[in-house]
Amino acid sequence: MNPQRFLNHLRKELPDWVGRGWVTPISAEAILQHVGARPVGTHFLASALAVLGVLLFGSGIITYFAANWDAMPKLAKLAVLLSTLWFSHGVGGYLLREDRYPRLAQALLLLGVILFGANVMLIAQIYHIQSHYPNGILLWALGGLLTAYLMPSQPAMVAALALAILWTGMESFGFERIHGAFLVVWLACLPRIFQHSWRAAAHVACIGLLLWLFFVFLNLENYSEWGKDKGLFSMQLYFLSCCILFLIGLLMDTAARFAPFAGIVQRYPVIAGLLSFYTLTSPRLQSGQYWVGDEAVRATANTTWMIATLTALAAVVLLAAWHRRRAGGAARPAYLHWGQALIAGIAALILVNLFVGGIYGGLVALAFNLLFFAGVIWLIVAGERRSDRFLVNSGFIFFALALLSRYVDTFWTLLNRSFFFMAGGAILILGGFFLEKQRRRLTGEILARRRNQGGREV
């Protein structure tokens, strides 16, 4: 919390706490003096302005030299490129060493990372270097990683991770391959993130891993050994991967060393898992009708899909059992038991789905829809019990999304178009009003509960 806001909050709350006898008047005064004595600056504003300034300055440099590029000899170009790189790193390092203006120092180090990338691109242009083009981004990412490790610098780490994601995107889509090398760079980032508890970098790392997994499953269609119906089975596998990551997040919650990152590691797999599970509710996907006019006949999974899916399912079961062992006990809330039953149901359906072929895809889609709605309701209940607004909000959003999708699937061909849109509009207005009312009520209760408990958001 912003220190000034925290102080104001304490000023409001402390008289009440004194009145209840929780805090003595002397202690209340001491707390206010202690918090009030902390340096209350415009940290956020200073950081934001410094980063904005760096970005503008970096853009300006690039634009200036781009406009005057032709008039400069190669040696002058190289001198300009290297001197700007040395300047930004040098001044950033000096400020960090002197422990002055740490935010400006970090901003200058970020500028150094940006300039290193600009140097890579411009030197490639000057010398007509056109090797495998994602390599330029990889070199840039490694330059950022070097700065992140040695300085250390969280902005440089965030930049390195973002560049690594761009690199794997280029390799995955530009060259249609499963790009395992990303994992090496990604894993290289983790020790520093944990060591310094870099939360922003942890967010980007989580997003990066889920995106990379998505790219992997999209590219399976380029490998013949995976057989037919790759979209359906790869989505099942992606969902299970999200479950695995989510369970790892739950396990992290049980270890003090990793607990600060547990919330982040749980959050993104929930979103990606919901999206993939929502995709699995599509009757077209389950029936093998990928394109309009396709026959609603699908193939069963081949051996490769079965081995991959069973391995992922086994990993889910083992991780869930491990979590139960570490976090189990008499105090285990009922909603967790229901959650386990739900996951068991989903796992069973995914398993059965491997063997379903022919014209029965529609039935499987129905089962997936039932479990999806049950799962979303469970998520809302779990969010309410855990006082987690994120889970409640996600649950309501996906509930509305699935409801709308099924309405379109069901009534698009059955109703007259005008009735379709009128009924759809009415459902949207009334359903949206009801859902929003419930969502606000629940999140309001969570907020009020948290205020009373003095807790913080997970």
Added chain:
Amino acid sequence: MTLRVGLILLIQTLALTAMVAMKQWTLNTGTPILLETQPVDPRSLFRGDYVRLNYTINTIKLDEVGGEDVFRRYERVYVVLKPGGRYWEPVSVHQSWPTVESGVVIIKGEVGSTIDAAGEPQTRSRKQRLNVRYGVEDYFVPEGAGRELEVRRDGKHIDLRIAVDRYGNAGIKAVLVDGEERYIETLF
């Protein structure tokens, strides 16, 4: 801290210098060969301030050259070139570094696409045509100069002098307009 900043600057500067040095090594030690460029669609010829060059050797008809038969998209290939009348021409294409006689060069490339005679994507046919990129297809030019290089639009002929080093890496040494060197690559 000073040591760490110095280490960052040293490693990053070395990486950038290595990019220049490797390219310059190719240009200085490589065998110079002359390659013919083919007319390309003028609408896609220029993008920004660089010229997209389309060489005759970018398209290889497998039934006209030796080497292996089956290639996949994005695969690394090694193309053996020998001197023809005026230009160097492909002799064979391989998936691994081939053993060759003297008087030829091996240029490293990447399969951009594989198509059959009817224009359909194909992977197992001797009639297959490979589209191969060698990393010398883009040439950055001063602003506004690109149009001058537009191939054969005003009857001028554009050729490229390429250096190919002993590892198959290629680099543009010079751009020739009607046989006259117009742009020559130098270190500084």
